Every structure is written in structure tokens, then in C-alpha cells.
Amino acid sequence: MTRNGRTKHNDKGQGMLVVENVKKSYATVGQPLRVLEDVSLRLEPGQSAAIVGPSGTGKTTLLQILGTLDQPDEGRVSINGTDPFALDEKARAAFRNQTIGFVFQDHHLLPQLSVIENVLIPSLATGKPTADDTRRAEALIEAVGLSERSTHLPGELSGGERERVAIARAMLMRPTLILADEPTGNLDAKTASDITKLLLRLQADENAVLVTVTHSLALADAMQSQFELTGGALVERSMA
Numbered sequence: 113m114t115r116n117g118r119t120k121h122n123d124k125g126q127g128m129l130v131v132e133n134v135k136k137s138y139a140t141v142g143q144p145l146r147v148l149e150d151v152s153l154r155l156e157p158g159q160s161a162a163i164v165g166p167s168g169t170g171k172t173t174l175l176q177i178l179g180t181l182d183q184p185d186e187g188r189v190s191i192n193g194t195d196p197f198a199l200d201e202k203a204r205a206a207f208r209n210q211t212i213g214f215v216f217q218d219h220h221l222l223p224q225l226s227v228i229e230n231v232l233i234p235s236l237a238t239g240k241p242t243a244d245d246t247r248r249a250e251a252l253i254e255a256v257g258l259s260e261r262s263t264h265l266p267g268e269l270s271g272g273e274r275e276r277v278a279i280a281r282a283m284l285m286r287p288t289l290i291l292a293d294e295p296t297g298n299l300d301a302k303t304a305s306d307i308t309k310l311l312l313r314l315q316a317d318e319n320a321v322l323v324t325v326t327h328s329l330a331l332a333d334a335m336q337s338q339f340e341l342t343g344g345a346l347v348e349r350s351m352a
């Protein structure tokens with residue numbers, strides 16, 4: 113257990129992601145739009161996977177479900193042995209905060225908060241940041257190479273630097289599952305490569321599962337496995 117009764121699963125060999133036969137449709141004025149027809153996926157601690165596929169095939173929809181932000185119509189999701197959709201909304205929000213780290217293309221940093229304050233945001237869900245939280249935030253800011261910029265505002269940083277802050281924030285609670293939506297989307301090739309390495313290094317440090325949705329071949333190739341979302345199902349691609 114860690115503070116506030118949080119249980120650490122990463123080192124217990126059960127931090128896996130299991131998705132079985134997930135279906136998801138959206139209501140429209142006509143027929144429901146069937147986006148996910150039969151999605152299954154299983155990842156063990158320390159594994160990384162890219163989800164690729166043309167625009168509109170449902171990658172973001174799937175990531176929202178993995179992130180417990182949206183509920184499947186049918187099928188099963190298990191994260192660390194917990195079915196997040198069996199929890200009530202409050203418990204699910206707490207579970208999400210403790211278990212899942214999100215990295216988005218547009219970082220979602222709060223512009224009025226400094227780098228360290230942004231990194232500490234996930235710790236606010238359980239009250240004020242503890243001394244441990246602050247130490248962890250400082251260590252992560254150092255790990256992402258921004259120690260000199262800790263008190264700066266997001267508006268004073270480059271796109272790549274802001275993405276680093278978003279990664280540090282995603283890692284604060286030591287997530288077992290890291291979900292990244294186009295984390296290198298707006299970056300030049302060198303910065304994108306640096307960000308990819310950083311993400312993989314921090315993922316390895318925590319033995320977490322990393323799932324990234326991307327159109328970038330370079331990012332997808334850096335993952336251990338690749339799945340194409342096609343016809344509403346995931347098909348594993350053989351890596352060259």
C-alpha cells in the first residue's frame with residue numbers, strides 16, 4: 113500500500129489489461145453507428161502496443177473505453193483484475209486517477225499553473241500534494257529534462273517541452289496503464305523520437321502497460337506490438 117491506501121499492483125504480476133469482445137455504437141439520427149464490433153486485446157505488465165488505422169475507425173473511441181471514460185455497450189474490460197465499469201462513477205474516477213496515466217497530443221496543461229503545479233494535478237484528487245508527491249514530481253521533471261523550467265508557465269515552453277510536462281504529469285501516480293493519443297503528433301522528427309524514448313523509459317521504470325494511438329509509423333514501430341483497428345476489430349500486425 114502507498115499513501116491514502118493506494119495499492120501498488122505493478123510489482124504483483126497482475127497489472128494486465130484485458131479487453132474481450134468489446135462493442136460500441138453511437139446513436140445517430142438514423143441507424144446507430146457501429147464503431148467497435150468485436151475488440152479484444154490482452155497486454156501484460158511492461159508491454160507496449162500501438163493502435164493504428166485510418167481516420168474514423170474508432171481508435172479514440174477505444175482509447176476512451178480503455179481509459180474508463182466511456183463505457184462499452186457489450187464485452188469486458190479488466191485492468192489490474194478490476195472491471196472498472198462495475199464500479200460506481202466516484203469509485204471509477206478514483207480508480208482511473210490511481211491506475212491510468214493519460215498523455216494527449218494537445219497536452220491539456222493548465223495555462224495559469226507552473227510546470228510543477230501541472231505535474232502535481234493528479235495528486236490533488238486525494239487532497240493536498242504530500243511531500244512524497246512533490247519529491248516524485250521534482251524527480252519526474254528532472255527525468256524529462258525540465259528541472260530548470262519547473263516554475264515556468266506552459267505558455268513559456270515549446271511544444272516538445274509541454275509534451276514532456278504532460279508525460280511527467282501522467283506518470284505522477286505511478287500508473288499501471290499509460291494511454292497516449294498521438295503523443296508525438298505536432299512535433300518534428302527529432303523531438304518526436306526523443307519523446308518516444310522518454311515515454312518508453314518511464315513506462316519501463318514502472319513496468320506499466322503502454323497503449324498509444326497514432327498515425328506515426330516511427331512511433332508505432334517503437335512499440336513492441338502493433339494492432340490495426342479495421343472493420344471494428346483489432347488485427348495484430350506482424351512486425352518486420
Ligand SMILES: Nc1ncnc2c1ncn2[C@@H]1O[C@H](COP(=O)(O)OP(=O)(O)OP(=O)(O)O)[C@@H](O)[C@H]1O
Binds near residue numbers: 173
Ligand atoms: N460522440 C459521438 N457521437 C457520434 N459519433 C461519434 C462520436 N464520437 C465519435 N463518433 C464517430 O465514431 C467514429 C470513430 O471515431 P473515432 O474518433 O473513435 O475515430 P479515430 O479512429 O480515432 O479517428 P482519428 O484517427 O481521425 O482520430 C467516427 O465516424 C466518428 O465520427
